[in-house]
Amino acid sequence: MKKNIQLKILDPRIGREWPLPTYATEGAAGLDLRAMLDAPLRLEAGATTLIKTGLAIHIGDTTLAAVILPRSGLGHKHGIVLGNLVGLIDSDYQGELMVSCWNRSDTAFTIEPGERIAQLVFVPVVRVDFELVESFSTSRRGAGGFGSTGKH
């Protein structure tokens, strides 16, 4: 299933020096987001910085959201993950997509202008109404959690 999403280019280098986000393969779920930096940025060990993507989207459909996720290679090999672990893009957000980059490694890492730093995945959303009750009809699990089903 494909859906049209409104997109604004905020940094003119996108579409000129770097392409619009696209799915890299037929089955890709994520669209890579690029660091719209003016110069290479050295991210010290343990440091976090907010990076512009040069893009804004307006999802405009309450049954959809987008999440920003780390790229596996950067995260695993270089410790470049997200300062908020996962970024959630609300369907009514119209500002620039921002990526909180966290260098969780013990070595500095330099992010280059245009580098693909994270990925954007659109996800379905169910919004709910709460129905206030005094008690639940008992389930097999009940209130047991946090390992209550044992280890094996």
Ligand SMILES: O=c1ccn([C@H]2C[C@H](O)[C@@H](COP(=O)(O)OP(=O)(O)OP(=O)(O)O)O2)c(=O)[nH]1
């Ligand atoms: O990695 C992210 C996370 C969020 N956002 C934008 C889109 C999102 O819709 C908005 C608000 O995010 P969130 O609700 O997670 O942050 P908050 O701290 O609760 O801020 P707010 O009070 O604006 O909701 O910020 C980004 O651009 N990148």
Ligand SMILES: [Mg+2]
């Ligand atoms: Mg919020």
